[in-house]
Amino acid sequence: MKNIVVLISGRGSNLGVLLDAAIPARFAAVISNRPGALGLQLATARGIPAITLDHKAFADREGFDAALMAEIDKHAPDLIVLAGFMRVLTPAFVNRYQGRLINIHPSLLPVFPGLHTHERALAAGVKIHGCSVHFVTAELDHGPIIIQAAVPVHESDTPATLAERVLVEEHKAYPLAVRWFVEGRLKLTEDGRVFLVGAPQTAQALLSPGDVK
Numbered sequence: 001m002k003n004i005v006v007l008i009s010g011r012g013s014n015l016g017v018l019l020d021a022a023i024p025a026r027f028a029a030v031i032s033n034r035p036g037a038l039g040l041q042l043a044t045a046r047g048i049p050a051i052t053l054d055h056k057a058f059a060d061r062e063g064f065d066a067a068l069m070a071e072i073d074k075h076a077p078d079l080i081v082l083a084g085f086m087r088v089l090t091p092a093f094v095n096r097y098q099g100r101l102i103n104i105h106p107s108l109l110p111v112f113p114g115l116h117t118h119e120r121a122l123a124a125g126v127k128i129h130g131c132s133v134h135f136v137t138a139e140l141d142h143g144p145i146i147i148q149a150a151v152p153v154h155e156s157d158t159p160a161t162l163a164e165r166v167l168v169e170e171h172k173a174y175p176l177a178v179r180w181f182v183e184g185r186l187k188l189t190e191d192g193r194v195f196l197v198g199a200p201q202t203a204q205a206l207l208s209p210g211d212v213k
């Protein structure tokens with residue numbers, strides 16, 4: 001059975017749905033860079049080691065990432081899942097786990113990498129927004145995309161209402177991506193694209209605004 005290590009910084013709602021998704025893998029540890037991150041309690045409640053490694057205790061990014069790698073490697077992970085882990089990672093970290101390090105980002109990448117994605121989507125006036133699960137590469141919020149989910153943007157939306165609509169889809173997309181990885185169904189091409197083995201080819205489109213007469 002494959003081992004998964006999840007890295008978090010906060011409430012851990014994505015962690016929660018992953019733990020509840022009956023994925024045929026072992027969640028070996030949950031690590032937070034912030035003491036008291038709520039998500040740690042979700043791990044503890046399920047008997048999963050919940051570890052805090054406070055980045056503030058380290059002089060620099062390299063030092064923290066080296067300690068984080070040492071901690072992660074104790075759990076012999078096949079997959080490292082970033083679930084709201086709010087740290088920029090060093091190239092040494094990203095290189096070490098290349099091909100087995102994935103992230104969820106609240107935008108339809110490659111648009112809106114970085115922070116405040118919902119505010120930026122509203123400011124740009126896009127009609128469709130969403131989330132992406134992708135393999136992590138050295139470039140922030142880039143890397144081969146595994147799955148995306150799209151939602152309509154409403155005129156009445158605030159960053160908070162849009163975030164809520166996207167989060168519902170995050171909670172569907174991330175367990176699928178992790179399951180596909182665990183089942184060995186993700187095919188990474190040389191030009192940096194990911195395909196799902198056995199994926200249905202659908203022609204269904206999302207129109208936003210929809211129901212236009």
Ligand code: GRF
Binds near residue numbers: 010012131
């Ligand atoms: C999610 O919106 C995720 O896309 C982003 O950080 C947030 C984490 O939320 N990377 P949670 O901690 O999983 O509830």
